[in-house]
Amino acid sequence: MQKKLLIIEDDPGLQSQMRWCFAEDVEVILAQDHETAIAALRRHEPQVITLDLGLPPDPGGSTVGFQLLHDLLQLAPSTRIIVVTGREERENAVTAIANGASDFYQKPLDGDILAFVVERAFRLYSLEREHEEKQQRHSASSLKGIVASSPQMLEICRTVEKIAPADVTTLILGETGTGKEVLAKAIHQLSSRAGNTFQAINCAAIPENLLESELFGYEKGAFTGASAQKKGKVEQADGGTLFLDEIGDMPMPLQAKLLRFLQERVIERVGGMKEIPVDVRVVCATHQNIQTLISEGRFREDLFYRVSEITLRTPPLRERSGDAVVIAKYLLEQYCKSMDKPNMTLSSGAVLAIQNHKWPGNVRELINKIKRAVIMADGKKIQASDLELSEHEAGSTDALNLRQVRETAEKNAIVHALELSGHNMAQASRLLGVTRPTLYNMTDKYNIHTQSN
Numbered sequence: 157m158q159k160k161l162l163i164i165e166d167d168p169g170l171q172s173q174m175r176w177c178f179a180e181d182v183e184v185i186l187a188q189d190h191e192t193a194i195a196a197l198r199r200h201e202p203q204v205i206t207l208d209l210g211l212p213p214d215p216g217g218s219t220v221g222f223q224l225l226h227d228l229l230q231l232a233p234s235t236r237i238i239v240v241t242g243r244e245e246r247e248n249a250v251t252a253i254a255n256g257a258s259d260f261y262q263k264p265l266d267g268d269i270l271a272f273v274v275e276r277a278f279r280l281y282s283l284e285r286e287h288e289e290k291q292q293r294h295s296a297s298s299l300k301g302i303v304a305s306s307p308q309m310l311e312i313c314r315t316v317e318k319i320a321p322a323d324v325t326t327l328i329l330g331e332t333g334t335g336k337e338v339l340a341k342a343i344h345q346l347s348s349r350a351g352n353t354f355q356a357i358n359c360a361a362i363p364e365n366l367l368e369s370e371l372f373g374y375e376k377g378a379f380t381g382a383s384a385q386k387k388g389k390v391e392q393a394d395g396g397t398l399f400l401d402e403i404g405d406m407p408m409p410l411q412a413k414l415l416r417f418l419q420e421r422v423i424e425r426v427g428g429m430k431e432i433p434v435d436v437r438v439v440c441a442t443h444q445n446i447q448t449l450i451s452e453g454r455f456r457e458d459l460f461y462r463v464s465e466i467t468l469r470t471p472p473l474r475e476r477s478g479d480a481v482v483i484a485k486y487l488l489e490q491y492c493k494s495m496d497k498p499n500m501t502l503s504s505g506a507v508l509a510i511q512n513h514k515w516p517g518n519v520r521e522l523i524n525k526i527k528r529a530v531i532m533a534d535g536k537k538i539q540a541s542d543l544e545l546s547e548h549e550a551g552s553t554d555a556l557n558l559r560q561v562r563e564t565a566e567k568n569a570i571v572h573a574l575e576l577s578g579h580n581m582a583q584a585s586r587l588l589g590v591t592r593p594t595l596y597n598m599t600d601k602y603n604i605h606t607q608s609n
């Protein structure tokens with residue numbers, strides 16, 4: 157990584173003295189006031205900045221310097237900022253550190269010491285990045301079958317780790333393909349039942365008249381064709397975990413039977429007379445809105461409270477920041493191995509397309525696309541077209557229009573800057589690098605609420 161140092165100093169003499177203090181591998185960029193400093197930060201993204209607090213129009217004071225310190229950190233919080241103060245400004249140095257500066261240096265200039273302080277800042281910067289990367293790698297989910305780096309999913313994984321050892325009935329809600337079944341399996345694997353069986357049944361996939369016997373089993377002669385006794389899924393799961401997928405599709409009469417089982421922990425096979433005790437942990441899932449089903453009279457409220465001792469909500473892939481790309485890379489590695497096509501990577505266009513796509517089919521859709529791409533790609537680099545995605549897909553079908561894309565981006569940036577600055581127009585305009593009148597024009601144009609309108 158090219159080391160970049162931004163020197164913010166309004167005294168031209170000091171500026172030129174400072175620029176020659178550093179080793180050859182450091183690219184030095186100069187700025188002399190608030191505006192040029194923000195512009196240089198945006199353009200060069202330096203890792204380290206030296207900031208003279210006395211800047212125009214207040215070269216004798218420190219107000220502009222402190223404001224700039226604040227704005228720089230808002231824009232680039234991980235940048236290491238060394239505040240340069242006069243000999244008598246010890247208090248300013250302390251305040252600057254309290255406000256986020258990472259170090260300070262007192263004038264008069266001593267080239268060797270300044271070079272040392274700056275070098276140390278570069279070293280700390282890279283150590284911090286290394287640490288962050290490691291953290292990210294470590295924070296990736298440790299649950300089997302779940303790849304995740306988003307805070308939302310990592311939180312769910314932590315909850316799963318907590319609830320797995322307790323025998324609570326769990327309801328997992330979420331769109332199709334978001335990983336509800338993988339989470340149910342993880343709950344089972346982390347529980348004391350892991351050595352026993354995990355049985356899954358999809359209530360939506362089995363015809364209504366067969367579901368009862370599938371779940372609870374039947375005795376010989378219970379109905380035409382019942383030539384021998386058969387255990388149902390509940391009994392098969394004895395000692396282990398029963399996963400009831402799409403529980404929202406369970407017919408009402410069966411819901412009553414399931415409720416009875418959950419309350420009394422005994423079943424009766426179809427055509428059977430005796431009660432059979434069964435020890436299972438039940439995990440349920442549905443992609444449907446249970447509250448709506450309850451209000452429409454299609455799901456029993458008492459059963460809902462029974463099955464939802466703990467409720468987990470798996471967010472759709474489009475709402476999990478960064479997960480789609482992380483999972484895509486993981487899947488790519490898997491399919492490269494299994495299809496014997498080593499070392500394939502995603503092009504930057506493909507990454508962009510994955511980030512921008514809405515993923516209505518969630519992880520299952522992603523799996524299909526990556527599988528296809530590994531088969532279809534001509535070279536080692538997978539392009540957006542191999543995934544049947546468009547790089548330009550910006551989440552909405554009409555976002556190909558450049559003006560619209562620009563306007564949306566402008567609008568988002570303005571709203572963000574206003575939020576960051578607590579709706580202070582002067583500060584927001586500085587963050588955005590525009591004048592205050594321009595910002596007023598833009599908030600009018602986009603109908604953005606400010607404190608004054």
Ligand SMILES: Nc1ncnc2c1ncn2[C@@H]1O[C@H](COP(=O)(O)OP(=O)(O)OP(=O)(O)O)[C@@H](O)[C@H]1O
Binds near residue numbers: 520
């Ligand atoms: N975080 C993840 N990392 C890796 N693979 C995942 C992840 N989440 C889901 N998958 C995979 O995606 C596929 C769909 O997951 P799963 O069947 O658990 O979803 P679901 O929510 O139960 O779907 P449905 O509602 O359609 O039954 C599976 O092949 C699963 O292994």
